[in-house]
Amino acid sequence: MEQPTADRRPPISRLKLALVLGSLSAFGPFSIDMYLSGFPAIAADLGTGVGEVQFTLSIFFFGMAAGQLVYGPLADRFGRRRPLLVGSAIFAIASLAVAATPNVGAMTGLRLMQALGGSAGMIIGRAVVRDCFDLKDSAHFITQLMLVQGLAPVIAPLVGAWVLVTFGWRTVFLLLGVMGVGAFLAVRFVLPETLPPERRRTVPVRHLGRIFLGLLRRRGFVVPTAAAATAFCALFAYLSGSPHALMQVYGVSQETYGWLFGLNAVGMIAVAQLNRVFLHLAAPRTVFRATLAVAFVAAIWLNLVQGTTSLVVFMVPLSLGLALVPLIGANxxxxxxxxxxxxxxxxxxxxxxxxxxxxxxxxxxxxxxHDATARPMTLAILAATGVATTVIVLDSVLPAAAAPGRRD
Known part of the structure; x- marks a missing residue:
């Protein structure tokens, strides 16, 4: 493993770096949260059903997943800036095109393109952090970065709801296009290259599989990746299930739902800032395991109370578990x-x-x-945190020899 060196430091101030990387990684939340409440309006305007419009969200998730496999090798071969510029440009163009889409089929294809472009910022941002910081400093910086990123799910649904009511759903995608242009300019004029030519790798396509398999044999990489990724699925379950759970099961209004969504996002930001304190008291691995265990307990608690008629009783364990997701993700x-x-x-x-x-x-x-209860969402959250906790427990009890390549 490459060891941290004394001269590893960000080429620009931490604040500028956090703002640029935070804006790039906010493509995802803004592209999702700003248009969720506009599904019925989009369906009516395009002459289709809400189910078809919902598929544009699923295809966006798929595009974000697929894009991850493309930009990593490109960023290691060509440096960080050029792929970021390409991704930002694709995102901006696709967003503006969605604003003019004539039907849901075209919108679906453009949403896929939008996701493929927007995924560049998320993946290459992690590599930039790796270029600039050692382990402990990277955990600190990712916490700072999540403060910037955390503003997106607070602002996006509120801005989206206002824009949808005032100007219509197409304006949402015009704003996303402007956001893409702004990110392109920030990368072009503010973000320096963090991977010098001598550290770049030109790897033939036929060798990519060998590199990926090599990483998947490293226990020190696989364990936190598997645990963090599965735990993060709790947030996906919340995004998918909370509109029905809160508005249909608990009867909150669309406006109240927006405020609850924003409050949960504020809680995630606030708790994420505690990571600095925790990292002064314990190593990142210890903080990672402890917060994951608490999130699992919160998920059990949530499922025990999911049938209650009290919104407050339901929201307490839900909000607690969600608030821990950034801590789990950062470490x-x-x-x-x-x-x-x-x-x-x-x-x-x-x-x-x-x-x-x-x-x-x-x-x-x-x-x-989907049924008439909140159970599909709460069980998915329990499964996500339960699988992640199981991974950590197995890592603790299995000998290192059982998984070659561990790099703790």
């Missing part, structure tokens, strides 16, 4: 990327593909098992 990402060595771009590809691939499956499962 899990730092651990996985620290074990990647010079394969940071490829490692980020695998991490993101697994995360969004599992998230797509969980999101679809919540829809397939």
């Amino acid at each position: 899990g990402t730092a651990l996985a990327m620290a074990a990647s060595g010079r394969d940071a771009g490829y490692a980020s590809s695998i991490f993101g593909a697994i995360q969004f691939g599992l998230g797509t499956a969980v999101s679809a499962a919540v829809g397939v098992f």
Whole structure:
């Protein structure tokens, strides 16, 4: 594994780096949260059903997963900036095209393109952090980054609801296009290259499988990746199931739902900032395992109370579990990327593909098992945190020899 060096530091201030990477990684949340409440309006305008419009969300998740496998190798071969510029441009063009789409079929294809472009910022951002920081500093910085990222799910549904009511759903995608243009300009004029030519790798396509398999044999990479990615599926379950659970089962209004969504996002931001304190008291691996265990307990609690008529009783364990997701993600990402060595771009590809691939499956499962209760969502959250906790427990009890390549 590549060891941290004394001169590893960000080429620009941490604040500028967090703002640029945060805006790039916000493509996903804004592209999802801003248009969710507009499904009925989109369906009416395009002359189709809400189910067909919902599929544009599933295809977006799929595109985000697929894009992860493309940009990692490109970022290790050509540096970080050029793939980011290409991805931002694709996202901007696709977003503007969605605003002019004539039918739901075209919208579905453009949403796929939008996701393929937007995924660049998420994956390459992790590699940039790996370029600039060692393990402990990267965990600190990812926490700062999540403060910026966390603003997206707070702002997006509120801005989206206002835009939908005031200007219509097509304006949402015009704004996303402008956001893509802004990110392109930020990468072009603010973000320096963090991977110098001497550290780049030109790998023949036929050797990519060998690199990916090599990473998947590293226990120090596989364990935090599997645990963090499965735990993150709790958030996908929430995104898919919370509109029905809160508005239909508990009867909250569309406006109240937006505020509850925003409050949960604020809770995630606030708790994420505690990571700095925790990392002064314990190593990232210890914080990762402890927060995951608490999230699992919260998921059990949530399922025990999901049939209650009290919204408050339901929201307490739900909000607690969601608030821990950024802590789990920050420390899990730092651990996985620290074990990647010079394969940071490829490692980020695998991490993101697994995360969004599992998230797509969980999101679809919540829809397939939809009923008149909140149970599909709460069981999916329990399954996500339960599997992640199982991975950590097995890692603790199995000898290192059982999984060669561990890099703890």
